[in-house]
Amino acid sequence: VEIRSDEPVLVIGLGRFGASTAGQLDRQDREVLVVDTNPELVQKWADRVTHAVQADARSMEALEQIGADEFQIAVVATGASIEASVLIAANLVDLGVPQIWAKAISHSHGKILERIGVNHVIYPEREAGERVAHLLSGSMLDFIQFDDNYVIAKMYPPRSIRGRSLTDSGVRTRYRVTVVGVKAPGQPFTHATQDTVVSPHDLIIVSGTADDVERFATIG
Ligand code: ADP
Numbered sequence: 599v600e601i602r603s604d605e606p607v608l609v610i611g612l613g614r615f616g617a618s619t620a621g622q623l624d625r626q627d628r629e630v631l632v633v634d635t636n637p638e639l640v641q642k643w644a645d646r647v648t649h650a651v652q653a654d655a656r657s658m659e660a661l662e663q664i665g666a667d668e669f670q671i672a673v674v675a676t677g678a679s680i681e682a683s684v685l686i687a688a689n690l691v692d693l694g695v696p697q698i699w700a701k702a703i704s705h706s707h708g709k710i711l712e713r714i715g716v717n718h719v720i721y722p723e724r725e726a727g728e729r730v731a732h733l734l735s736g737s738m739l740d741f742i743q744f745d746d747n748y749v750i751a752k753m754y755p756p757r758s759i760r761g762r763s764l765t766d767s768g769v770r771t772r773y774r775v776t777v778v779g780v781k782a783p784g785q786p787f788t789h790a791t792q793d794t795v796v797s798p799h800d801l802i803i804v805s806g807t808a809d810d811v812e813r814f815a816t817i818g
Contacts, residue, residue: 606631606648608672608695610655610686612639615701615722616675620647633664655686658693667693674700674716680707684714691715736815739801749811750778751804755796756817765792773814775806 606629631649643650653660699718702708741751759767781801
């Protein structure tokens with residue numbers, strides 16, 4: 599399914615997760631409909647986002663009334679109740695919403711959401727925890743992990759690749775990672791080439807599989 603990047607988004611649940619999602623979409627001038635059972639929260643959001651509606655999304659009638667079936671993208675951001683999350687997700691699947699993102703609070707919860715037909719299951723706490731572990735354990739300063747185990751990370755260059763060109767230090771063949779960009783202090787990032795020589799105080803951007811990038815970050 600082709601989803602346009604200016605497609606309106608339905609966000610259900612205005613806890614910390616839903617509020618962050620809706621708030622960021624709003625800052626990007628995206629049309630957002632937020633739904634929550636809590637009238638005070640809905641009131642608070644009413645003058646901020648495009649539309650805010652008080653409704654119980656477990657009810658199919660309620661979802662139909664707010665036109666949930668018109669949306670191409672929905673985010674199920676309800677909190678502690680797995681029952682509510684699963685019911686809401688199932689309703690959205692039945693209404694034919696093609697892109698559904700849902701927050702899971704446990705592995706089983708995520709499995710159920712996937713079985714129902716949710717396309718994107720998010721584990722915010724697990725992901726945040728893994729992220730902290732990565733940042734604490736290696737010399738990675740920041741990283742993004744993609745679904746297919748592909749990682750892009752920012753780090754200081756390991757000692758063994760400093761002072762030589764990327765070809766000479768054999769980064770690709772020895773460590774199976776690619777140095778994508780290099781940044782000298784006070785300079786912007788530039789794309790790395792085979793002839794780029796990395797200095798000790800440079801920052802580098804590296805891509806590869808999670809295992810290879812992690813190993814590379816800790817070789818010293
Ligand atoms: P978080 O962990 O993201 O902070 P919370 O549990 O605090 O999550 O918030 C979840 C939000 O979802 C609450 O504001 C709650 O009122 C809302 N919510 C829960 N059940 C429903 C439902 N059936 N329909 C709509 N909103 C709901």
